[in-house]
Amino acid sequence: MNTINRRKFLLFMGGSSVALSTLGSIVSCSKPAKASGRVVVVGGGFGGATCAKYLNIFDPDLSVTLVEASQRFTTCPFSNAVLGGMRDLDSITHGYQAHEKRGINVIHARVTGIDGTGKKVTLDNGKTLSYDRLVISPGIDFKWDQVNGMTAADTELIPHAWQGGPQTTILQNQLMAMPDGGVVILAPPGNPFRCPPGPYERASLIAHYLKQNKPKSKILIVDAKDKFSKQPLFMQGWEKLYPGMIEWVSGSSGGKIDTVDVKNKTLHSELGEKYKGDVINFIPPQKAAPIVHTAQLTNNDGWCPVNQRTFESTVSPGIHIIGDASVAGQMPKSGFAANSQGKVCAAAIVSALNSLAMPEPSYVNTCYSLVSPDYGISVAAVYRYNSDKGIYKAEGSGGVSPIDADAEFRKSEARYAGGWYDSITSDAFG
Amino acid sequence: MFVRHSRQVLLMTCLVFISMSAVPAEISRGAMLSNSCAACHGTHGKSPGAIPSINGKSASFLSKALKDFRSGERPSTVMGRHAKGYTDEEIELIAQHFSRAQP
Numbered sequence: 001m002n003t004i005n006r007r008k009f010l011l012f013m014g015g016s017s018v019a020l021s022t023l024g025s026i027v028s029c030s031k032p033a034k035a036s037g038r039v040v041v042v043g044g045g046f047g048g049a050t051c052a053k054y055l056n057i058f059d060p061d062l063s064v065t066l067v068e069a070s071q072r073f074t075t076c077p078f079s080n081a082v083l084g085g086m087r088d089l090d091s092i093t094h095g096y097q098a099h100e101k102r103g104i105n106v107i108h109a110r111v112t113g114i115d116g117t118g119k120k121v122t123l124d125n126g127k128t129l130s131y132d133r134l135v136i137s138p139g140i141d142f143k144w145d146q147v148n149g150m151t152a153a154d155t156e157l158i159p160h161a162w163q164g165g166p167q168t169t170i171l172q173n174q175l176m177a178m179p180d181g182g183v184v185i186l187a188p189p190g191n192p193f194r195c196p197p198g199p200y201e202r203a204s205l206i207a208h209y210l211k212q213n214k215p216k217s218k219i220l221i222v223d224a225k226d227k228f229s230k231q232p233l234f235m236q237g238w239e240k241l242y243p244g245m246i247e248w249v250s251g252s253s254g255g256k257i258d259t260v261d262v263k264n265k266t267l268h269s270e271l272g273e274k275y276k277g278d279v280i281n282f283i284p285p286q287k288a289a290p291i292v293h294t295a296q297l298t299n300n301d302g303w304c305p306v307n308q309r310t311f312e313s314t315v316s317p318g319i320h321i322i323g324d325a326s327v328a329g330q331m332p333k334s335g336f337a338a339n340s341q342g343k344v345c346a347a348a349i350v351s352a353l354n355s356l357a358m359p360e361p362s363y364v365n366t367c368y369s370l371v372s373p374d375y376g377i378s379v380a381a382v383y384r385y386n387s388d389k390g391i392y393k394a395e396g397s398g399g400v401s402p403i404d405a406d407a408e409f410r411k412s413e414a415r416y417a418g419g420w421y422d423s424i425t426s427d428a429f430g
Numbered sequence: 431m432f433v434r435h436s437r438q439v440l441l442m443t444c445l446v447f448i449s450m451s452a453v454p455a456e457i458s459r460g461a462m463l464s465n466s467c468a469a470c471h472g473t474h475g476k477s478p479g480a481i482p483s484i485n486g487k488s489a490s491f492l493s494k495a496l497k498d499f500r501s502g503e504r505p506s507t508v509m510g511r512h513a514k515g516y517t518d519e520e521i522e523l524i525a526q527h528f529s530r531a532q533p
Contacts, residue, residue: 053473054465059454336469343465347457359459364466364515366508380508382466382515397515401507413507415480416470422479423472430473 037062040131044068047137047323047338049428054346065105074164084205094429114295116316137323138289150260174279180214185277189285190224197229201369207242221248222255237371288325308390310348329391368417376413377401460523474531486533492525
């Protein structure tokens with residue numbers, strides 16, 4: 001530095017177009033951590049990974065730390081395609097290298113404590129992170145206290161497979177080991193739960209696997225509910241593709257499960273019916289993940305109330321909760337919704353930290369479901385916010401695929417379902 | 431000589447910019463509306479898969495496409511259902527946003 005004087009510097013800057021273009025390219029080298037710009041994001045699923053990325057896009061000078069226990073994240077979306085034999089687990093598993101390349105600090109650890117007053121997060125690796133804003137995108141946990149006869153430890157025998165990864169593999173192995181002519185029982189929970197059309201896509205793609213490999217087998221859905229997402233479209237598809245293979249029992253006609261007999265692989269309904277299966281996929285009632293309960297950010301139903309414009313907790317200022325764990329008005333609990341909320345939350349935080357006006361939020365959700373590899377259906381909506389209604393569906397937008405669509409339409413939606421997966425995983429993890 | 435100088439300039443310029451601590455621009459309504467499209471069309475409208483990329487397309491093309499999806503004049507699987515959620519003004523903002531994204 002001492003060999004260049006001020007005159008030379010000015011001459012160089014003023015007298016050369018090369019210098020000017022160099023200046024343009026090195027603006028990006030200035031990445032100071034501003035005193036008021038530290039954001040910690042806990043949870044590296046669709047919500048957290050997206051939020052961390054878009055915080056960095058909106059304000060590259062912000063110091064963003066993503067805390068996620070796992071090195072790699074296996075998605076719930078398309079885990080039904082793994083069960084159907086269409087994909088392997090590796091193809092739905094994503095890392096965080098792209099986040100590190102962007103300059104996001106990725107820490108693989110578990111959060112042991114949140115101090116909302118002191119604005120600190122403690123980790124199980126002994127570190128403490130200070131933040132100006134905290135984002136938690138923790139996902140779900142199960143209400144085992146509402147299930148008789150079964151605990152979390154029994155999921156080795158009766159998997160829920162409602163979190164992607166080892167649970168998916170357990171269910172897949174059980175399906176592969178099942179003899180032809182066996183009965184697979186799916187027991188979806190009552191609302192609200194993660195991925196409303198998910199259990200019915202699962203029934204469809206298990207049927208796809210069974211039709212090819214064990215065609216004498218049956219699938220029984222014993223449901224806590226009396227209706228479900230995209231019901232007419234699913235039922236139409238089942239009749240067309242898997243006639244006689246899938247039976248659905250509604251909650252009021254005996255589908256509501258009261259007790260799980262793990263040893264005898266039997267479900268008991270509230271009305272006294274018994275359902276014995278060769279493979280049982282019991283999906284328990286749900287609540288937000290443990291961390292937000294420990295931090296006392298939940299309501300009586302076990303979910304996190306938030307300001308639906310910014311996703312800031314209504315319980316603890318400075319902490320934002322996004323994704324399945326949050327109460328997000330009319331939006332469903334889905335990876336797509338979490339992705340959309342992650343961006344709105346990132347915009348809210350960057351605007352607040354820089355004293356800028358936040359644009360009015362806009363959210364989208366689309367849930368594709370595969371009834372078979374070439375047969376896709378969808379439900380979609382655009383969402384807006386106002387202070388009276390919270391997040392609500394934009395008038396006139398959205399809806400489900402037409403019931404009278406032809407085979408070409410269903411094939412296109414199946415192709416777009418795959419395209420959606422590629423896009424959203426690159427938007428969140430790429 | 432040039433190389434040595436340009437390195438020094440780089441260093442100094444970095445210091446100048448660090449001390450300035452840039453404040454980001456206000457996030458536009460167009461960006462807010464458009465970011466939700468990325469879940470299907472890819473970040474900044476650049477799709478890695480079967481769904482068409484929309485980055486760098488002309489604003490008039492994008493605006494016409496969205497309006498035609500909305501009216502049903504252009505057939506679609508899901509785009510008609512999405513486009514119905516946006517006003518003319520919002521469609522213009524989205525079209526302008528993606529027209530400026532790098533192709």
